[in-house]
Amino acid sequence: MKIESLLFGAIFVFLLIVGFIYALMTHFAEFAGGVPLALVAGLALMITTYLWVTGRRVGPRPEDRQDAEIHEGAGDQGFFSPWSWWPISLGAACAISVLGVAIAFWLVPIGAAFAIIGLLGWVFEYSRGDHSH
Structure with missing residues (x-):
């Protein structure tokens, strides 16, 4: 790095x-x-x-x-949730917040509330339900 x-x-x-x-x-x-x-x-x-x-x-x-070889970088690079819908809801919440700044400020708290819900859902996605660890 x-x-x-x-x-x-x-x-x-x-x-x-x-x-x-x-x-x-x-x-x-x-x-x-x-x-x-x-x-x-x-x-x-x-x-x-x-x-x-x-x-x-x-x-x-x-x-x-x-002096590194190609095979040294092989393998898993991290865990990425393949079927998560939370990033879409988080992106929509951010779009509502930005739209609130541009058009009507009363939309900003609504977008922020949806963003908090989306962020918490994304963070704790594998802490509950069928996929809990």
Whole structure:
């Protein structure tokens, strides 16, 4: 994960520099450009930190080593629920929330309530019923 953390670190530095230059060019009077660039730089820093910490904890993957063989990356890469309907309901709830921001703000709490229900259903999908572990 060293390459990924370096990539997002470079994005962080680039956005920070561009945001500062933008703020200088507008004499710190316009907040519609410099502030979002700084916020996106902060998001890139969070991803950089996560990847760096995870890379130190997990160690080098086969993709990170020059002497790795193809068969070292074979096998299960994780568990993904094949027949889950919860992502669709969560996407619809997020669409309702965004529609509420664009059209009528009273839709936002309704979308947020559906999003909480969808997220809880997705997280606890294998903790109840026939598929419980």
